[in-house]
Amino acid sequence: MPEWLNALPKAELHLHLEGSLEPELLFALAERNQITLPWADVETLRAAYAFNNLQEFLDLYYAGANVLRTEQDFYDLTWAYLQRCKAQNVIHVEPFFDPQTHTDRGIPFEVVLRGIQQALHDGETQLGISHGLILSFLRHLPEEEAFKTLEQAMPFRDAFIGVGLDSSEKGFPPRLFERVFAKARSEGLHAVAHAGEEGPPEYIWEALDLLKIKRIDHGVRAIEDERLMQRIIDEQIPLTVCPLSNIKLCVFEHMGQHNILEMLERGVKVTVNSDDPAYFGGYVGENFAALHEHLGMTEAQAKRLAQNSLDARLA
């Protein structure tokens, strides 16, 4: 990666902590927790990182998360991510975690949260990285389950800046979560949601109008709807775009086809993020580098993208 890219101060606003679980740590945690894995070794697991769509990735992502059992595991996961951030001059993070992925396996909510929180705290004091944590609801599960998760989170209200919506997009429109998002907002939490990754522009409209989101996670399919484009430009609604993710999950065939710079030039407040870096081939820095290499991103454009990420912070 060019040094000038690495040196740019940036924020990461779209990162699933469970998606930062590198195969080496996954195997180490499996051993520590005496879990037998379905993969023979790190190489075999890495070789399985070939996806045709979001669902194929999610199946592996949830399987991988099964090794996370103790507070220390969640600490180690988060700490490893923060060290990567430090190395790439990511000075602020607003990561997601998926409580339901863990509570549904019998891991107490507070075990997950305490490990993550402690690492974020140490990241602030030891690495100088500020943060705001976002609790994300799994949209393939019923809204009732999201309500239960929000209830579990409320004793720890101050640990969060907001709620998000992730997992399988197609067939699970934002409107299904209107009430739980209203409840979260009434608690003073910000709202963000994945929309327009695989799903149509209508899902972005719903996320804006029904969930009243402050940022759109992905949102690259907004370009199919000119009226929507005008709205997100006029209102300067940030998009947390994840270029390497979009290629790995076949949202675009090649990086050369990615629309992030076209959006930037049209005045959309786009940002660069890594989504699930352990699975998609790189962290924020590698995402910037891919735009430079395949789309000819200039230094001026990189600076605007990095500044957008700092401007779009919620914390």
Ligand code: ADE
């Ligand atoms: N969970 C983790 N990564 C995701 C993505 N890219 N889209 C939806 N849900 C996710």
Ligand code: ZN
């Ligand atoms: Zn995501």
